[in-house]
Amino acid sequence: MSAETPQFEDELLSAYLDDELGPEERARVEAHLAADPAARQLLDELRTVSQSVKELPRESLPADLSEAVLRRAERAMLSSKSSTGEVAVATGLVDVLRKIPIGRSRRAWAWASMAIAAGLVIMIFDKNPEGDADLPGEVAVRDATEVGKLPPLELRAANEPEVVGQPAAGFAGVAAKPQEVPLVADEASKVATEELGRTEWGSGVAGRRGGEVAREDALESDRFTFGGGAAGNVATEGAAMDVVKDESNSAPVQNTDLLVVHVNAKPEALEQKLIDGVLARNGIVVEDSVEESAPTAGSESQLSDSSSTAAATREPRSRPSRANLPQAPPNVDVVLVEAEPAQIAGCLSEIDADRANYLGIEVEDQRSQADQLAEKKASIDWKQHNRGIVPPQQKVQVAPDNNLYLNAEGRQIAIGNYAAQTPLAESGVAMESIDQSAQRGRATRMQTQFGGDFVADGSGAHSRNGDPQLFGYQAQNQAENYGLARRAMQKIVAKADTLQVLFVLTCPTEHAVPAAPPPATSPPPAETVP
């Protein structure tokens, strides 16, 4: 009706075009259209305009956002404690953890193959008999003769056969064996090695390659191959020494669990011990303690050779001879850290952000007592076998200001990107200004030795040296790993005042470690790559 304001009527035309009018209004508009050519004209124009926009070409998204989104969300979650984060963490962490195959055999494998690939020997220290208050709950691997004397741990294991994390079904090749291990002292080690033996790593892992795996599987495969392109390498791990938190020896159950963080670092980063800088910026000073214990009780070498039982059931790998361990550039670094969760989180954040130096990060959350026991048994077995071969740890002083190797870019990245958890970090000041008294955490570097033989033999490992695709994959999945790391951390955070974290840093062996011709069926240079 012409009495109405043109505007109002016209506005109806737009809605009419969109078919958003009720029957009454529609009728009015149609009447109006019939009567008024100007209205028809306007309708046409509106339609034209509408069409012209509709026909704009669709822009395609340059790249999948989901990784970046999740990564940022994880960080934000942890720093801001959003309710989603808490809910997610609280209710779903177990599910998440279950996706991580942290069954004991797998860990043992990961450790061992990592050692193999890197030609590494990891020392594991006996717990200081005096009960060193400085490092409570430190790894305690008893002398082989004490196998039978592990009642406390055993008991606990028997009482709490909690099983967390089983190799996911999707993880082909890994026998997903439930952790129902009869925890009897005598059989423990035997069972452990059997368990390890049952795992078929070669086929499973070898088949896994970066981008070919689905997300969940990828995660596992990622961690899997961490131990080394040592994929096929599989080998011996049998008695993979593992750093097991011993909670039983002297004290009642402690409220900290040992968290193992695998970090794939660039060789330079490893050589320069950049991790010390990371730790220091979070208030953790790396010190090296001396273990006076005898070789047998104290240090342990984790070598690829394993007790024959384990090796037998896996891909046969010959045992490299330890007799002639050449010195090689370090490609594995192990640091035991005890600090507040916030500090650890800061370290993880920094490592994750520092793409210049670190290629990947994974966290394993060791929870199952049964796991611990089994691994411990396995390591004891191994230790027994290799007694007296590895020299005690050497003392190395690492002062904070020795570690400012982080290049400008790296420092910038580190400072700029990680959620500052500590005053030290927030200040953005380089380490010179670290006040010892401000130190809130401590770290101990575990001496490592390495053998060239291992590297060569170790593998069967498909060398991942300079394989950009794989590194790319690693980086890509860092988000996943990192996210899980964060979640794992949050759960632990909920429980503990301090955390014990074992940082295991490895790097792809680009170094020319003298490679003895692999006796077994392994191709050349092995690889440590997560």
Next chain:
Amino acid sequence: MSEHALRTAPPSDAACDDARLISRTLAGDPAAFGQLVVRYQDRLYNALVRVLGSADDARDVAQDAFVQAFLKLDTFRGTAAFYTWLYRIAFNLAMSHARRGRPTQSLDAVKDDCGREPVDGQLTPEAELVGREEVMLVHRALGELTAEYRQIIVLRELESCSYEQIAQILELPIGTVRSRLFRARLALRDQLAPMIKEYPANIVEKI
């Protein structure tokens, strides 16, 4: 009976899927949210490109929006569609982004891209039919609108949102949606009119 159920199922499938992914995310499975991102990112990105006029901005805001959605996921009550909720977050962010004063400049870049090659070098078949010149014209015209007008036009024309949905996303009363959309179209028409006069043939064909 099952047949009937099947026939009526489809419309709600998407919503059910979303709900499922959401609850899985809240249960601690980030991969589920990753799927949600994958599900909506193309659409959201596309809409944001048109609203913001810049591919980079669109990507940034899209990412921001998803991150925000993730962080606030537990506040999503499920009364509206996830899509609506997500877009609300995104468009809020886009408005803040736009207010920082970039659109016009960036639109040029987009215009050029669309004129010759879209950001990723792919023209849809429709675009090819329409003709690149036309696309450029419309782009330029869109760029001359205010961000508010651009938003509502994008939601209606590109996302095919109902007025109700637009109302939810932009948090406006329906009456306002109606009038604003109308005025936005008028504004766009005014921008396009001189161009229409130049290229009447192109335009007329579409009517």
